[in-house]
Amino acid sequence: MKKIFENKETFKKAYTEALKKQFNVSVENASITEKYTILAKLTNENLEKSYNETSEYVRENNLKKAIYFSMEFLMGRLVTNNLHNSGVYHIVREAFTDLNIDINEIEERESDAGLGNGGLGRLAACFLDSGASLGLPLYGNSIRYKKGFFVQEIVNNRQVEHQDPWLDEPFVWETKKENESLDIEFFGEFKNGKLVDSITVKAVPYDVKVVGDQNGVVTDLRLWSTEPSEKVKNQNKDYLEMVEKISESLYPDDSTDDGKLLRLEQQYLFSAAGIRNAIREHKSLGRDIKELDKYYVFQINDTHPTLIIPELIRILMDEEGFTYDEAFILTSKTAAFTNHTILAEALEKWNVNLFKKLLPRIYEIIVLMNEKFRELIVDDGRFTNNQINEMLLINDDMVKMANICIYGSFSVNGVAALHTDILKNIVMKDFNKLYPTKFNNKTNGITHRRWLMHINKELVNLLDRKIGTDWHKDLSLIKEFEKYVNDIKTQEEVFEVKKIKKQQLADRIKKLENIDLDVNSIFDIQVKRLHEYKRQLMNIMHIIYVYLRLKKDSKFKKDYYPHSFIFGAKSAPSYYMAKRIIELINATAKIINNDEDTNKLLKVVFVENYNVTYAEYIMTAADLSEQISTASKEASGTGNMKFMLNGALTIGTMDGANVEIAELAGIENEFIFGLSSKEVNEIYDTKSYKPLETYNSDLRLQEVFNFIETIDKDKDHFKDIKDNLLYNDYFLVMKDFDAYVKAHERANEEYKNQERWRKKAIINIANAGFFTSDRTINEYNRDIWKLKRITFGK
Numbered sequence: 025m026k027k028i029f030e031n032k033e034t035f036k037k038a039y040t041e042a043l044k045k046q047f048n049v050s051v052e053n054a055s056i057t058e059k060y061t062i063l064a065k066l067t068n069e070n071l072e073k074s075y076n077e078t079s080e081y082v083r084e085n086n087l088k089k090a091i092y093f094s095m096e097f098l099m100g101r102l103v104t105n106n107l108h109n110s111g112v113y114h115i116v117r118e119a120f121t122d123l124n125i126d127i128n129e130i131e132e133r134e135s136d137a138g139l140g141n142g143g144l145g146r147l148a149a150c151f152l153d154s155g156a157s158l159g160l161p162l163y164g165n166s167i168r169y170k171k172g173f174f175v176q177e178i179v180n181n182r183q184v185e186h187q188d189p190w191l192d193e194p195f196v197w198e199t200k201k202e203n204e205s206l207d208i209e210f211f212g213e214f215k216n217g218k219l220v221d222s223i224t225v226k227a228v229p230y231d232v233k234v235v236g237d238q239n240g241v242v243t244d245l246r247l248w249s250t251e252p253s254e255k256v257k258n259q260n261k262d263y264l265e266m267v268e269k270i271s272e273s274l275y276p277d278d279s280t281d282d283g284k285l286l287r288l289e290q291q292y293l294f295s296a297a298g299i300r301n302a303i304r305e306h307k308s309l310g311r312d313i314k315e316l317d318k319y320y321v322f323q324i325n326d327t328h329p330t331l332i333i334p335e336l337i338r339i340l341m342d343e344e345g346f347t348y349d350e351a352f353i354l355t356s357k358t359a360a361f362t363n364h365t366i367l368a369e370a371l372e373k374w375n376v377n378l379f380k381k382l383l384p385r386i387y388e389i390i391v392l393m394n395e396k397f398r399e400l401i402v403d404d405g406r407f408t409n410n411q412i413n414e415m416l417l418i419n420d421d422m423v424k425m426a427n428i429c430i431y432g433s434f435s436v437n438g439v440a441a442l443h444t445d446i447l448k449n450i451v452m453k454d455f456n457k458l459y460p461t462k463f464n465n466k467t468n469g470i471t472h473r474r475w476l477m478h479i480n481k482e483l484v485n486l487l488d489r490k491i492g493t494d495w496h497k498d499l500s501l502i503k504e505f506e507k508y509v510n511d512i513k514t515q516e517e518v519f520e521v522k523k524i525k526k527q528q529l530a531d532r533i534k535k536l537e538n539i540d541l542d543v544n545s546i547f548d549i550q551v552k553r554l555h556e557y558k559r560q561l562m563n564i565m566h567i568i569y570v571y572l573r574l575k576k577d578s579k580f581k582k583d584y585y586p587h588s589f590i591f592g593a594k595s596a597p598s599y600y601m602a603k604r605i606i607e608l609i610n611a612t613a614k615i616i617n618n619d620e621d622t623n624k625l626l627k628v629v630f631v632e633n634y635n636v637t638y639a640e641y642i643m644t645a646a647d648l649s650e651q652i653s654t655a656s657k658e659a660s661g662t663g664n665m666k667f668m669l670n671g672a673l674t675i676g677t678m679d680g681a682n683v684e685i686a687e688l689a690g691i692e693n694e695f696i697f698g699l700s701s702k703e704v705n706e707i708y709d710t711k712s713y714k715p716l717e718t719y720n721s722d723l724r725l726q727e728v729f730n731f732i733e734t735i736d737k738d739k740d741h742f743k744d745i746k747d748n749l750l751y752n753d754y755f756l757v758m759k760d761f762d763a764y765v766k767a768h769e770r771a772n773e774e775y776k777n778q779e780r781w782r783k784k785a786i787i788n789i790a791n792a793g794f795f796t797s798d799r800t801i802n803e804y805n806r807d808i809w810k811l812k813r814i815t816f817g818k
């Protein structure tokens with residue numbers, strides 16, 4: 025395996041020369057930006073060879089490719105990851121020491137590639153890392169948004185959104201491939217087998233290399249940008265604006281569809297471009313279009329790329345002379361679908377009129393699919409009219425994306441055992457009856473390279489000393505660490521590592537938020553998108569309860585172990601209730617942090633602009649990981665896995681992958697509480713929950729509400745939040761409150777027995793091996809993609 029930099033001397037030489045050549049500066053006089061830029065450029069250039077070799081290998085060996093279509097890729101910074109995965113991080117570090125450059129300062133210079141909202145986009149990024157590291161021809165396909173996910177600022181306790189103009193400075197890691205541009209058609213009319221009077225937009229690809237872990241494999245993420253097409257004679261203002269807008273910004277919402285027309289334009293753009301790109305490559309290699317399924321599999325990450333299905337059918341029928349049935353069969357052999365949510369409001373639907381106007385031919389194809397599908401389910405004979413209507417691809421003047429995906433693909437997977445169970449038995453029950461072998465589970469994962477090896481070298485050192493380094497390549501071997509569970513020395517070392525990581529986070533929080541934290545306190549952390557189902561509200565209500573109790577109950581105060589509660593969360597700009605909850609958390613934090621009476625025992629921090637880079641500091645520093653969604657609502661979660669792998673204990677509900685965490689580590693090593701998903705669904709079915717009664721019978725809730733009335737001069741300032749709880753409480757915050765308080769009491773007691781706590785931390789680390797995305801990707805490959813490995817020199 026070739027190193028991109030031979031040794032520190034050759035690297036130093038290349039680096040100084042490049043600085044001189046590009047910026048005409050010496051190392052001593054170069055700015056941080058210049059130093060970063062040259063490091064990134066050299067790294068990227070040196071990856072070129074492996075990139076070309078990988079492409080060549082895949083081509084010459086006729087390997088099948090999996091294309092991962094995702095509207096989001098939350099990549100974070102690339103420099104550290106690419107240096108580590110190339111196996112040259114230590115060379116650069118040593119060279120920089122000689123040159124008197126602080127490598128951390130250079131790494132900090134890079135801004136996050138924030139092309140995603142949260143978990144779904146981060147999952148896509150982890151998958152690419154695992155694919156390349158396992159030597160699989162897995163490639164990403166998405167949009168090159170000029171503006172990333174918004175930058176959050178907190179002003180007067182409230183979220184303010186700023187644009188993230190991440191491409192205003194050069195993004196060193198991308199390569200524009202102008203000559204591989206494609207024309208994509210919107211609007212117009214389909215007449216006599218042709219689309220006429222349409223508007224053409226040019227899709228231009230930019231490739232970002234994805235580096236495998238020291239195996240010489242470099243794949244890529246292809247990001248499509250939009251430009252005016254030469255075909256369009258009259259490039260008026262409206263046209264230019266439309267072209268500009270399509271790749272302008274990522275819609276900052278992961279659960280509802282708004283900004284409708286533009287969003288559909290974006291979805292079609294990257295779906296159609298990705299499919300045509302694959303077909304062009306397929307044909308250029310002299311292969312028969314009928315064999316497309318032998319060379320490509322298209323993974324549809326949530327419903328945003330659904331249109332690859334009708335688009336492929338369209339191409340096969342209109343351009344390749346297939347019949348509908350032939351086109352459908354081939355298409356459904358290439359497409360596989362991953363579902364990510366059961367939240368009703370997040371199941372994508374498009375108004376028929378809007379759809380027809382923007383994509384007339386695609387709409388006709390979907391109508392055709394819908395008719396064929398109707399025949400199929402009517403003939404089946406097992407479904408009622410009601411069930412049939414629910415399953416149709418078009419119903420009530422709406423195009424239903426998930427239904428298109430299920431019908432048009434050969435595999436449908438959920439993202440955690442419980443989630444898949446709910447899909448099969450509740451949400452998509454009828455589809456599962458129709459296609460019993462299509463549904464399967466692929467529990468999510470995280471790349472342990474970024475989420476342990478690159479961010480927690482202290483823990484890596486400890487693990488290496490105890491169990492060797494084989495676990496780097498196969499995380500299941502981290503299980504070996506469990507044999508140290510009763511070893512006092514190891515327990516102390518785990519504790520020391522945690523303390524160092526807490527200090528590093530505390531330093532960052534001091535610098536960025538100007539709040540002092542006591543590293544001897546319990547770091548209790550909830551970081552994730554702000555959503556009512558994730559129940560940050562329950563967390564802050566519990567904190568208020570603790571605060572009030574500390575003020576009036578001296579025995580409680582004496583027994584209370586100091587806590588630092590840390591939040592990080594962005595709300596969709598248009599999500600009213602989520603923004604109100606952010607305000608409540610920040611307003612409460614101010615009061616609590618300034619109360620001399622209690623602030624040695626209780627601190628609350630809301631970190632501004634939670635993103636991948638912030639997460640890299642946060643995940644390693646938690647004692648307690650808050651995973652408290654209403655059971656059945658969180659499909660999987662991946663933050664929960666990052667925390668566990670770095671030695672945090674989970675306080676959580678039996679939801680998403682928490683269920684598997686509790687199973688693997690033992691339920692006695694987490695703090696599991698609250699309603700089960702079955703109980704939650706019973707409550708919804710029977711409408712048996714009366715929030716007002718719960719409120720009236722629980723003095724603690726009343727006191728919390730009273731406190732909330734004192735936060736602002738206007739006692740009704742947070743009335744909307746309170747009323748929502750009293751008269752609706754759909755996410756069962758008050759219903760689970762008592763169980764949540766008790767779970768915290770258990771955690772508080774347990775932490776005082778440090779030996780027991782440290783054992784549990786070791787057990788959590790040792791049993792987190794299952795959650796590497798290498799395992800997830802191996803399962804995707806075994807059951808769905810069936811790709812052959814790239815094996816250089818074997």
Ligand SMILES: *Cc1c(COP(=O)(O)O)cnc(C)c1O
Nearest residue numbers: 142143552635636639661662663
């Ligand atoms: C892992 C991650 C998420 C997902 O967190 P969940 O707790 O699973 O919702 C969201 N945002 C960032 C920046 C992450 O790194």
